[in-house]
Amino acid sequence: MGQITFSDVVAKTESMKGAPADFGRRSLIKAGLAASILTLWQAEPSWALEDRMSNDKKHGALPSILTMADVHAVSRALAHYTEGPLLNGLWKRPELSSRDRSVVTVAALIARIQSIEMPYHFALALDNGVKPAELSEIITHLAFYAGWANAMSAVAIAKDIFHQRSIGIDQLPPAKEKLLPLNEEAEKQRAAQVSNNFEAVSPGLVQNTTDLLFRDLWLRPALAPRDRSLVTVSALIANGQTGQITYHLGRAMDNGLTQEQASEVLTQIAFYAGWPCAFSALPVVKDVFEKRQK
Amino acid sequence: MGQITFSDVVAKTESMKGAPADFGRRSLIKAGLAASILTLWQAEPSWALEDRMSNDKKHGALPSILTMADVHAVSRALAHYTEGPLLNGLWKRPELSSRDRSVVTVAALIARIQSIEMPYHFALALDNGVKPAELSEIITHLAFYAGWANAMSAVAIAKDIFHQRSIGIDQLPPAKEKLLPLNEEAEKQRAAQVSNNFEAVSPGLVQNTTDLLFRDLWLRPALAPRDRSLVTVSALIANGQTGQITYHLGRAMDNGLTQEQASEVLTQIAFYAGWPCAFSALPVVKDVFEKRQK
Amino acid sequence: MGQITFSDVVAKTESMKGAPADFGRRSLIKAGLAASILTLWQAEPSWALEDRMSNDKKHGALPSILTMADVHAVSRALAHYTEGPLLNGLWKRPELSSRDRSVVTVAALIARIQSIEMPYHFALALDNGVKPAELSEIITHLAFYAGWANAMSAVAIAKDIFHQRSIGIDQLPPAKEKLLPLNEEAEKQRAAQVSNNFEAVSPGLVQNTTDLLFRDLWLRPALAPRDRSLVTVSALIANGQTGQITYHLGRAMDNGLTQEQASEVLTQIAFYAGWPCAFSALPVVKDVFEKRQK
Numbered sequence: 001m002g003q004i005t006f007s008d009v010v011a012k013t014e015s016m017k018g019a020p021a022d023f024g025r026r027s028l029i030k031a032g033l034a035a036s037i038l039t040l041w042q043a044e045p046s047w048a049l050e051d052r053m054s055n056d057k058k059h060g061a062l063p064s065i066l067t068m069a070d071v072h073a074v075s076r077a078l079a080h081y082t083e084g085p086l087l088n089g090l091w092k093r094p095e096l097s098s099r100d101r102s103v104v105t106v107a108a109l110i111a112r113i114q115s116i117e118m119p120y121h122f123a124l125a126l127d128n129g130v131k132p133a134e135l136s137e138i139i140t141h142l143a144f145y146a147g148w149a150n151a152m153s154a155v156a157i158a159k160d161i162f163h164q165r166s167i168g169i170d171q172l173p174p175a176k177e178k179l180l181p182l183n184e185e186a187e188k189q190r191a192a193q194v195s196n197n198f199e200a201v202s203p204g205l206v207q208n209t210t211d212l213l214f215r216d217l218w219l220r221p222a223l224a225p226r227d228r229s230l231v232t233v234s235a236l237i238a239n240g241q242t243g244q245i246t247y248h249l250g251r252a253m254d255n256g257l258t259q260e261q262a263s264e265v266l267t268q269i270a271f272y273a274g275w276p277c278a279f280s281a282l283p284v285v286k287d288v289f290e291k292r293q294k
Numbered sequence: 295m296g297q298i299t300f301s302d303v304v305a306k307t308e309s310m311k312g313a314p315a316d317f318g319r320r321s322l323i324k325a326g327l328a329a330s331i332l333t334l335w336q337a338e339p340s341w342a343l344e345d346r347m348s349n350d351k352k353h354g355a356l357p358s359i360l361t362m363a364d365v366h367a368v369s370r371a372l373a374h375y376t377e378g379p380l381l382n383g384l385w386k387r388p389e390l391s392s393r394d395r396s397v398v399t400v401a402a403l404i405a406r407i408q409s410i411e412m413p414y415h416f417a418l419a420l421d422n423g424v425k426p427a428e429l430s431e432i433i434t435h436l437a438f439y440a441g442w443a444n445a446m447s448a449v450a451i452a453k454d455i456f457h458q459r460s461i462g463i464d465q466l467p468p469a470k471e472k473l474l475p476l477n478e479e480a481e482k483q484r485a486a487q488v489s490n491n492f493e494a495v496s497p498g499l500v501q502n503t504t505d506l507l508f509r510d511l512w513l514r515p516a517l518a519p520r521d522r523s524l525v526t527v528s529a530l531i532a533n534g535q536t537g538q539i540t541y542h543l544g545r546a547m548d549n550g551l552t553q554e555q556a557s558e559v560l561t562q563i564a565f566y567a568g569w570p571c572a573f574s575a576l577p578v579v580k581d582v583f584e585k586r587q588k
Numbered sequence: 589m590g591q592i593t594f595s596d597v598v599a600k601t602e603s604m605k606g607a608p609a610d611f612g613r614r615s616l617i618k619a620g621l622a623a624s625i626l627t628l629w630q631a632e633p634s635w636a637l638e639d640r641m642s643n644d645k646k647h648g649a650l651p652s653i654l655t656m657a658d659v660h661a662v663s664r665a666l667a668h669y670t671e672g673p674l675l676n677g678l679w680k681r682p683e684l685s686s687r688d689r690s691v692v693t694v695a696a697l698i699a700r701i702q703s704i705e706m707p708y709h710f711a712l713a714l715d716n717g718v719k720p721a722e723l724s725e726i727i728t729h730l731a732f733y734a735g736w737a738n739a740m741s742a743v744a745i746a747k748d749i750f751h752q753r754s755i756g757i758d759q760l761p762p763a764k765e766k767l768l769p770l771n772e773e774a775e776k777q778r779a780a781q782v783s784n785n786f787e788a789v790s791p792g793l794v795q796n797t798t799d800l801l802f803r804d805l806w807l808r809p810a811l812a813p814r815d816r817s818l819v820t821v822s823a824l825i826a827n828g829q830t831g832q833i834t835y836h837l838g839r840a841m842d843n844g845l846t847q848e849q850a851s852e853v854l855t856q857i858a859f860y861a862g863w864p865c866a867f868s869a870l871p872v873v874k875d876v877f878e879k880r881q882k
Contacts, residue, residue, distance in 0.1 A: 066740055073757065074743045074750060077808065078728040080763035085800055086736070093792060111568075113408065114701065114737030116744060140372040147568040148380065149408030152360055155368045156410060162368060169367065175374035201580040204387060204561030205572055212379055213569065220371065240829060241534060241570040267792030274699075274735040275801065276829040278793055286789040405862075407702065434666040441826075441862040442674065443702030446654055449662045450704060456662060463661065469668035495874040498681060498855030499866055506673055507863065514665065535828060535864040 065116060086271055095264035099129040103227060104234045104265050106130070106138060108272040110154045111146040111235035117272075118157040132167045137223035138231050144217060146235050179219035187214055226256040233257075234265060237281045238273035245284045250292070259289055360410065380565055389558035393423040397521060398528045398559050400424070400432060402566040404448045405440040405529035411566075412451040426461045431517035432525050438511060440529050467516035474513040481508055520550040527551075528559060531575045532567035539578045544586070553583055653704060674859055683852035687717040691815060692822045692853050694718070694726060696860045698742045699734040699823035705860075706745040720755045725811035726819050732805060734823050767807035775802055814844040821845075822853060825869045826861035833872045838880070847877055 071079045091101060102125035109118050125135060139158060143151035161167075191210050199206050218228060229252030236244050249262060266285065270278035366373045385395060396419035403412050419429060433452060437445035455461075485504050493500050512522060523546030530538050543556060560579065564572035659667045679689055690713035697706050713723060727746060731739035749755075779798050787794050806816060817840030824832050837850060854873065858866035 066744055070747045071740070071743055074746045075724045075728045075739075075760065076757060076763040077725070077761060078731055078739060078743070081728070081731065081800075082736075085796075090796075095792060108735075109737060112701075112735065112737075113406075114735065114741070116741045117737040136369045137371070140369045140375070142568075143372055143375065144565075145568050145570060147402075147406065147408065147571075148376075148565050149403060149406070149411040150568070151369075151372060152365070153408070153410050155365050155372070156360055158368045159364045169370060172369065173371060175370040198576045198580065201576055201583060202557045202560040202572075204389060204558055205564055205576070208379075208384075208561065208564065209569065212375075235568075236570055239534070239568075239570065240827070241574060242831075243536075243574045244570045263790045264792055266790040267796065270793055270796065271732075271736050274730075274733050274738070274823075274827075275797070276733060276824055276827065276832045277735075278790075280829060280831045282786050282789055282793070286786065289789060407700075430663045431665070434663045434669070436862075437666055437669065438859075439862050439864060441696075441700065441702065441865075442670075442859050443697060443700070443705040444862070445663075445666060446659070447702070447704050449659050449666070450654055452662045453658045463664060466663065467665060469664040492870050492874065495870055495877060496851045496854040496866075498683060498852055499858055499870070502673075502678075502855065502858065503863065506669075529862075530864055533828070533862075533864065535868060537830075537868045538864045 065119070090268065090271060093264065093267070096261055096268065099125075100230065100261065101268050102128040102130050103134075103138070103230050104268045105272050106135070107142065107231040107234035108238035108269055110139065110142045110150050111238045112273060113150055113153050114272075115153055115157065118154060119161065122154075122158055122161050126161070126165070132162065132165075132171045133173050133222045134227065136172045137220060137228075140220075141217065141223065141228055141231050142235060144213060145232050146239065173220065173222035177221060179216070180221050180225070182215065182219060190214065224255075226252070229255045230257060230265070233262070234269060237266070237269050237277055240277050240280055242280055242284050245281060246288055249285060249288045253288075253292060259292075262289075384562065384565060387558065387561070390555055390562065393419075394524065394555065395562050396422040396424050397428075397432070397524050398562045399566050400429070401436065401525040401528035402532035402563055404433065404436045404444050405532045406567060407444055407447050408566075409447055409451065412448060413455065416448075416452055416455050420455070420459070426456065426459075426465045427467050427516045428521065430466045431514060431522075434514075435511065435517065435522055435525050436529060438507060439526050440533065467514065471515060473510070474515050474519070476509065476513060484508065518549075520546070523549045524551060524559070527556070528563060531560070531563050531571055534571050534574055536574055536578050539575060540582055543579060543582045547582075547586060553586075556583075653707070678856065678859060681852065681855070684849055684856065687713075688818065688849065689856050690716040690718050691722075691726070691818050692856045693860050694723070695730065695819040695822035696826035696857055698727065698730045698738050699826045700861060701738055701741050702860075703741055703745065706742060707749065710742075710746055710749050714749070714753070720750065720753075720759045721761050721810045722815065724760045725808060725816075728808075729805065729811065729816055729819055730823060732801060733820050734827065761808065761810035765809060767804070768809050768813070770803065770807060778802065812843075814840070817843045818845060818853070821850070822857060825854070825857050825865055828865050828868055830868055830872050833869060834876055837873060837876045841876075841880060847880075850877075 068079060068082075071082060091098065096104075102121065105121050106118075106125050108114075109121055122135065126132065130138075135158060139151050139154045142154070191214070194209060195206055218225065223231075229248065232248045233245065233252050236242075236248060253259070253262065262285065266278045266281060269281075362373060362376075365376060385392065390398075396415065399415050400412075400419050402408075403415055416429065420426065424432075429452065433445050433448045436448070485508070488500055488503060512519065517525075523542065526542045527539065527546050530536075530542055547553070547556065556579065560572045560575060563575075656667060656670075659670060679686065684692075690709065693709050694706075694713050696702075697709055710723065714720065718726075723746060727739050727742045730742070779802070782794055782797060806813065811819075817836065820836045821833065821840050824830075824836060841847070841850065850873065854866045854869060857869075
């Protein structure tokens, strides 16, 4: 293939808007440029957001596509709130570890397809001690709890971060592995309740819930049940799915999430999913806390 | 215009970050490159996702921007769940045709702006027997039922798929055409109920609902009322808008959607909008089913 | 740096898919191309959407990434509804000013990360009399009321529009400025109520709500309290957060939003967030209206 200059691409593009042209050559250009765009879009230059990170520990993060200078150019107030109350305030509160804050934040971003902050927070999560295998499982878990395309949007970002950090599949969980032991009694109860209520309404959904979720996904060992619950509860709050919080927050606390931690999850999520999501969850969380104290 | 090489673009870009530069030439570069990016972003290389599709029939799909290898590199478990339980499990269940599953899935993706899976599923929908005219109407319908920008996000993908498959506007519905006959009695009842409740609250909304939706959009013949209902119900479930499900699921069943199909819509949507959306809809759907059986 | 032609980029890209290659040079290309992509993606060519705007006043808008021709190529019906009932109908209704319609629309788009229409509507908002300082504050306000990444997605668009229109930070609010006077009595009541209900559930959230929102953000003078309320209510309706509407709609009307305007907000939002969001809000809005008339 001969030398194709940028002006050729411009010309090509112009001609593409008219009658169909030389498809073979165009496809070649397309394949190449599309691939580079896709790769480059997320594999961001090192200057991006570096000032935002400057008061954090050094890391090899793939930053977001915004620089702190960009934020400054649009809203000095937002830059101020980001550097102060958010990064130097919220993230340093002792009620929840940085690692758990990253789990909550990553879950919220994936649950709402907030792609623009994924590169920054996926990288920060790894820096904060979330293992690559755990990030991988969080994404898989959210395919079921937030939607398949949500997980795929996360894959599009994570693949570049994994590549940049030389994280190979040897560091990631296998497709299938020995499952954690099932709490048969609790699962029997759960299944019976769902089945009694909804078997006749949607047998396919009820069956998949048992087979794929509670007897498979939840038992995968690469993410501890407590963390899986943390991801689930965070996604529910971030998406305003208050009707599902009661069961999963109870399960989370059964799995080891303390009340203080659950309380701080709300503080964290308010920033990343917005205050209204946190406030809509408050009465439900209150109710769960009160019922467990009896 | 002289030859502009890639290094010029890099240089230009660097200079753009500083003081304002030569705007005329920059604009030209911008116009050309932006156009190529916009075109190429969605017009993906043929290697993408082809293995994902390998166990499906051959098709000329514009695939998504992810390959199965990308998914594998981030989560072998997610790759396994995609190939097994999703593509070879869910999509092959007999309770709902592949064509209807595509309608449900496309509606869910547009309702949630899950752009990353739109290229794959728009193409699959056409392969599964959704006519171009129907896909066009689904997008238009969701402008009203999910938001104008949701429809525009779908247009951005669909235009390239239509272009690639040489689907011209001769295959698409005209802007205005002879409407289906109106069920005057049912519409009178609906309008009266809404008007009694909400005329004083928002007369503009009530008026537009009658004029634009029920005496226009719903009567466009390019999408059967049963399919229009299927799109609407899918979007409502996918967006967690449980308060609107009762009316529209009843209407869907009046329009010919069977209870078995409605039940399976929940099974399908669980994967694409996440389990919590499906479970939040379950009690409402149950109620509709039970009331119709009396 | 020597001349790098497009064919080099294609070749590079191909090699990037295999074994790791020359990272130094690749990074340079990446940095340059990524920067140009990021800049150009939003800085759209002038032909885009210009026909859509043709019946509006001349403006220097950065249009969306879709042209009206694109819409036409996918759905002539959608093009018709856009030009007629939406742009020449809804936007010209006298019940709400164009400026307020822009505030509502921009808030809805940011609240739902409907990026594809942001360039068009941010530019239109400025043309309709929303000041740059106000747009800046709207984005900041929605960091708290819709999520940090929602605001960042808006920053990514606004920075280019501000750059193109030569809007410097001298036209934008400072990070900190003299706050508006606080209505101590009303705030005391609000704080007491929230504290009584939820202090024990999430002390961090309750504290931040007082310190960051009601004693800081809401008192920033660059956006009038009435407009801040309009943004908040619009975001709540657009995201289906009906549980939070009662308080904020009451506050909006205390801040000067008339009932006729609030009513028309629903008419406007139906198009941009979809009918179901507007209809889910209707009973709550009705209740607020009725209680205030007593």
